[in-house]
Amino acid sequence: xxxxxVIGLEVHTQLSTNSKIFxxxxxxxxxxxxTQADAVSLALPGVLPVLNKGAVERAIKFxxxxxxxxxPRSVFARKNYFYPDLPKGYQISQFDLxxxxxxxxxxxxxxxxxxxxxYEKTVRITRAHLEEDAGKSLHGDFHGMTGIDLNRAGTPLLxxxxxxxxxxxxEAVAYAKALHTLVRWIGICDGNMQEGSFRCDVNVSxxxxxxxxxxxxxxxxxxxxxxxxxxxxxxxxxxxxxxxNGGKVQQATVLFNPDTGETRAMRSKEDAHxxxxxxxxxxxxxxxxxxxIERVRGTLPELPQAKQARxxxxxxxxxxxxxxxxxxxxxxxxxxxxxxxLFSQVRSAINLGAxxxxxxxxxxxxxxxxxxEVSAQLNRDGKDMSQCPISAQQLGSMLQRIADGTISNSxxxxxxxxxxxxxxxxxxxxxxxxxxxVSDSGAIEALVDEIIAANADxxxxxxxxxxxxxxxxxxxxxxxxxxxANPAQxxxxxxxxxxx
Amino acid sequence: xxxxxLAQLGAAxxxxxxxxxxxxxxYLDRIATLNPQLNAYVTLNPxxxxxxxxxxxxxxxxxxxxxxxxxxxxxxxxxxxxGWLTTCGSKMLHNFVSPYDAHVIEQFNRAGxxxxxxxxxxxxxxxxxxxxxxxxxxxNPWDTARVxxxxxxxxxxxxxxxxxxxxxxxxxxxxxxxxxxLCGISxxxxxxxxxxRYGMIAFASSLDQAGxxxxxxxxxxxxxxxxxxxxxxxxxxxQRAREDYTRDLNKPLSGLRIGLPKEFFAEGxxxxxxxxxxxxxxxxxxxxxxxxxxxxxxxxxxxxxxxxLAPAEASSNLSRFDGVxxxxxxxxxSDLADxxxxxRAQGFGAEVKRRIMIGxxxxxxxxxxxxxxxxxKIRRLIAQDFTEAYxxxxxxxxxxxxSTAFKLGEKGDDPVQMYLSxxxxxxxxxxxxxxxxxxxxxxxxxxxxxxxxxxxxxDEARMLNVAHQYQLATDWxxxxxxxx
Numbered sequence: 011x012x013x014x015x016v017i018g019l020e021v022h023t024q025l026s027t028n029s030k031i032f033x034x035x036x037x038x039x040x041x042x043x044x045t046q047a048d049a050v051s052l053a054l055p056g057v058l059p060v061l062n063k064g065a066v067e068r069a070i071k072f073x074x075x076x077x078x079x080x081x082p083r084s085v086f087a088r089k090n091y092f093y094p095d096l097p098k099g100y101q102i103s104q105f106d107l108x109x110x111x112x113x114x115x116x117x118x119x120x121x122x123x124x125x126x127x128x129y130e131k132t133v134r135i136t137r138a139h140l141e142e143d144a145g146k147s148l149h150g151d152f153h154g155m156t157g158i159d160l161n162r163a164g165t166p167l168l169x170x171x172x173x174x175x176x177x178x179x180x181e182a183v184a185y186a187k188a189l190h191t192l193v194r195w196i197g198i199c200d201g202n203m204q205e206g207s208f209r210c211d212v213n214v215s216x217x218x219x220x221x222x223x224x225x226x227x228x229x230x231x232x233x234x235x236x237x238x239x240x241x242x243x244x245x246x247x248x249x250x251x252x253x254x255n256g257g258k259v260q261q262a263t264v265l266f267n268p269d270t271g272e273t274r275a276m277r278s279k280e281d282a283h284x285x286x287x288x289x290x291x292x293x294x295x296x297x298x299x300x301x302x303i304e305r306v307r308g309t310l311p312e313l314p315q316a317k318q319a320r321x322x323x324x325x326x327x328x329x330x331x332x333x334x335x336x337x338x339x340x341x342x343x344x345x346x347x348x349x350x351x352l353f354s355q356v357r358s359a360i361n362l363g364a365x366x367x368x369x370x371x372x373x374x375x376x377x378x379x380x381x382x383e384v385s386a387q388l389n390r391d392g393k394d395m396s397q398c399p400i401s402a403q404q405l406g407s408m409l410q411r412i413a414d415g416t417i418s419n420s421x422x423x424x425x426x427x428x429x430x431x432x433x434x435x436x437x438x439x440x441x442x443x444x445x446x447x448v449s450d451s452g453a454i455e456a457l458v459d460e461i462i463a464a465n466a467d468x469x470x471x472x473x474x475x476x477x478x479x480x481x482x483x484x485x486x487x488x489x490x491x492x493x494x495a496n497p498a499q500x501x502x503x504x505x506x507x508x509x510x
Numbered sequence: 511x512x513x514x515x516l517a518q519l520g521a522a523x524x525x526x527x528x529x530x531x532x533x534x535x536x537y538l539d540r541i542a543t544l545n546p547q548l549n550a551y552v553t554l555n556p557x558x559x560x561x562x563x564x565x566x567x568x569x570x571x572x573x574x575x576x577x578x579x580x581x582x583x584x585x586x587x588x589x590x591x592x593g594w595l596t597t598c599g600s601k602m603l604h605n606f607v608s609p610y611d612a613h614v615i616e617q618f619n620r621a622g623x624x625x626x627x628x629x630x631x632x633x634x635x636x637x638x639x640x641x642x643x644x645x646x647x648x649x650n651p652w653d654t655a656r657v658x659x660x661x662x663x664x665x666x667x668x669x670x671x672x673x674x675x676x677x678x679x680x681x682x683x684x685x686x687x688x689x690x691x692l693c694g695i696s697x698x699x700x701x702x703x704x705x706x707r708y709g710m711i712a713f714a715s716s717l718d719q720a721g722x723x724x725x726x727x728x729x730x731x732x733x734x735x736x737x738x739x740x741x742x743x744x745x746x747x748x749q750r751a752r753e754d755y756t757r758d759l760n761k762p763l764s765g766l767r768i769g770l771p772k773e774f775f776a777e778g779x780x781x782x783x784x785x786x787x788x789x790x791x792x793x794x795x796x797x798x799x800x801x802x803x804x805x806x807x808x809x810x811x812x813x814x815x816x817x818x819l820a821p822a823e824a825s826s827n828l829s830r831f832d833g834v835x836x837x838x839x840x841x842x843x844s845d846l847a848d849x850x851x852x853x854r855a856q857g858f859g860a861e862v863k864r865r866i867m868i869g870x871x872x873x874x875x876x877x878x879x880x881x882x883x884x885x886x887k888i889r890r891l892i893a894q895d896f897t898e899a900y901x902x903x904x905x906x907x908x909x910x911x912x913s914t915a916f917k918l919g920e921k922g923d924d925p926v927q928m929y930l931s932x933x934x935x936x937x938x939x940x941x942x943x944x945x946x947x948x949x950x951x952x953x954x955x956x957x958x959x960x961x962x963x964x965x966x967x968x969d970e971a972r973m974l975n976v977a978h979q980y981q982l983a984t985d986w987x988x989x990x991x992x993x994x
Contacts, residue, residue: 049610053830055603056590056612056709058744088826090873092850099829158834286873288882291716291823293745 013216013250017182018174021189022167023199024207025068031142031166032059039205043159051163053097058292065166068198069109069140070306075196075313076135078113080303086293090286094158095145105287108139117188118333122180133185134173141167179242183235186210195339203233216249225259229266229273241266245273317342325373334381340395344402348376351406375409383426400429408436415496421445447494454495458503461487472508512672516729519675523580530566530580534559534624537582541673550667552587552645553595553628562624569622578736579622584668584677587628588635590709591615598711599631599643602831602838602857612709613741614720621736626674630664633859635682635713637661638931642861647918651991652957656915659689665723666693671994676724676733682717683816684935687947690723691910691960694949697723698730701967702942703748706741712827714820717939726987727977731755758975764798769903771806774934780913782953787909790950790961797979802903806895811888812937818872818885825869893941900966905976909934910947910960944970948977949986
């Protein structure tokens, strides 16, 4: 009998506010230790927390984006424990009354094994609550001592807790990635995993189908999707091996070591804390009136799934193209902006004959170029869309020149390469490089006549039924025109003249 | 000059009959003479006080003085004051010099008042006799063998002995009213949220409230005009328009309905206290008030409820005193846990440790529902009792403390007996209501007795009026300890 894997995630997203969740101290990353720790961050005697409205607004945004219930009244609680980087001796968090209630996220899962097909999976979100981050202990900087940096203490976090709905590393990674995309999409978190802005704790257990849930172990603080997958795979195998060898899995917190690819227990259930949660008497319950929720709803951008559906239904793109173009808000924005640039031109200047309408044509052309050339170049340069050296308007204007027949596809590739490396407008590059294609029917006819005359034997073969030779004629005609002949026109003229 | 009211001092300063520097120096001299006997002050900083006094004199010269400008005010050592040692009566903070001002301190500084010094208090405001202070007990100026009450005992003794013009206190379960009663002065605990808690070292956040202590209701009103006000740095601070607390002082009391809760006049109260309180009620009748018998049925539960909730909050509030960032750190330890344990074991006194242990217990897994949650429910019932009562009366009166000041060491071995000295004051904190204590006579051994006046929410101005009218008709508040 096989094993069933049960996975749940707790994701800590650092909210993109300029100041801390309970004080005015800055949250900027990378400052000298303790230069961004004010009296509240240091927990000086007598200081009190004041809630940052921006953090609440971001939590509301997340709730709305996952179809969750926003609690009209939620409560901040104290989670009490001692640790040197926890200056108050408690963390202000939310316990039984979180700000965001049940929601869900539907994700595309790309199976890791062989030829399995991508599928959709809906992961339920249990809750998301606001809390403050702790500071950082600096081991090693001081001989025999530990330094404390409280710059990060009080940074606002939204902890997003899922139901144990995932049954493979692939599903867990797909969910985490979708969450990562979403929080950046709605602008509540910069998603920088190296700087710890997006960290995942993964709860893993295994069981035989139909059996009650197995004992779980929690893998702490994963800050890369690759590590997450490796850690889950290792942990699952470890748990299965342990049970199959007659052992028992003990509830524990484990850490993943990327160097060895192994997980290792950090503390067992026996040293579990009693956090003595109780409502923080320094903070009033958080009241969120419905008008506030509606105001925030008004600032929410079109979400990835809605965009995908629109791309498929209105623009005629494939589901695959739509999902790639909505992988981040930067890509989607780039796509839409290039379509708009191109579309205005295409609609008026091109007679597409049998084409159903201009917009799907423009959309498909842009999609092909963004998924193709633009992505390839970004990959090659190790950049993401936000660092793209050409603008959507530049790309759109270049694609206009394909649409209106000024340049061929191959000519466009050269324009694109030049634009990428040196900048400039499409028209200037076309002019400078002499890439304008020949659309003058007289010139094309003359060219074709010349080729027919020079290749009488091949013409005879073609006329006797060897259709495949058509490509040969296109090839030499293109070569003769140095690639500038309008391919559609050339095809028409060749067909007509070869027919005799 | 030392017996003058705040209004008289203000007038003398404005008329330049005396300078603030002279006045401040006068009090400092008196403190130098008397404080060794009383131990009312723990920190003096004559240079800083006199520098403020010079600033105040400049304001008189410039004509920008306000009612409290130039007047020496003592501050309970629970308020963080920039550049001042702020110890909260604890060894844990024996070396803590605050880098910032509490909101209340800011307000006094802005008004031009002089910070005369920091007054002694029970450690972290936990105590009813001022015997838990790391700096030793305060002596009651009426009889130095007796306690001044707690936790604002240093403040009460300083006001009673004329070692300052007025002073601040804080009240979590009666810590302004009880020492005011035991030292024969006036003290007001405002409605919860009226004075910001920012910079006031927390004991039990949902109960703590700063308030004025002084020689008369009129003085308290002038103090309130400076201390009260919204502060955005305290989320529980109330956003209300500024009030003039002196506005109603001279209203006649005819028609005033005084509620007397039967539970406050039952067993436990000393006969001498009962006699003085009853005489005060009789005086009020003469002033035109009518008496209404009321009941606060749940008030009998206020002491146990308080000793669940206050320690619960305290156990968490005091976690920050861990030896890591400031304050006391044990000189020797083996590892991190040992550093925490030794620092806290050596830095905290017995009463603080007792409450941290109680608080940790009532919040711990499996006991929260039985103690903390239950106590919160009863707290609501206690508040509802008052809401019902105020349908029948305007203010509630009763004794402040069941007895007059007891002897030093008398209750030291029995914390529960000690806790019962706040039996009449605690319900007011649980409900968040304003309460005050004014002197109303003397009991056995010629020790002062306090009359407690409890008002409805935000009714401070009326309470001050009620107290002031009594003080116009009587002179208990003008009696000073002899021989000092």
